[in-house]
Amino acid sequence: MMVQEVTAALRKFLGKLFISLPSGTRLQETIDGFAQRGFPMCAGAIDGSYIRIITPSMDSLAYYNRKGWRSVVLQAVVDHRFCFSDVFVGWPGRTHDAQVLANSPLFRKAEDQGGHLFPRDVSKDVEGVRFQRILWVMRHTPYEAS
Numbered sequence: 001m002m003v004q005e006v007t008a009a010l011r012k013f014l015g016k017l018f019i020s021l022p023s024g025t026r027l028q029e030t031i032d033g034f035a036q037r038g039f040p041m042c043a044g045a046i047d048g049s050y051i052r053i054i055t056p057s058m059d060s061l062a063y064y065n066r067k068g069w070r071s072v073v074l075q076a077v078v079d080h081r082f083c084f085s086d087v088f089v090g091w092p093g094r095t096h097d098a099q100v101l102a103n104s105p106l107f108r109k110a111e112d113q114g115g116h117l118f119p120r121d122v123s124k125d126v127e128g129v130r131f132q133r134i135l136w137v138m139r140h141t142p143y144e145a146s
Helices: 002-018 024-036 097-102 105-112
Strands: 045-052 071-078 084-092 123-126 129-132
Touching: 045 097, 071 097, 084 097, 084 105, 097 105
Parallel strands: none
Antiparallel strands: 045 071, 071 084, 123 129
16 A cells, blocks of 8 residues: 555656656757657657556456566657656556547546647748648658668
């Protein structure tokens, strides 16, 4: 019980101070940092991972992931320096990443703001075409397999 209480207190009092989506100058630094890595107009990289757990007695099969062991799913967004800017954890390991995302506070925030997590006035002209930052869409990566 002590671990849960400490974790809840850390999240409540320090979470937003250290883990938050970029804004202002930090947002522009993040966009510039991703652009230097070949990801123009990107403000974060999102992925999921498994956190190994002891299976709960209720609905234990839901916690077996595709790799064959028990877990919960961790969804995280990092900035260009690999620092966390959003974390969402707790869905059973069998849950697909897309379902976790669709049920996350991050997704709800974007939906509540018309599909945008960041100011719409930030855009970039590339060869005469104006691009606006869209979190959910990336058409290519510089590391695509050929």
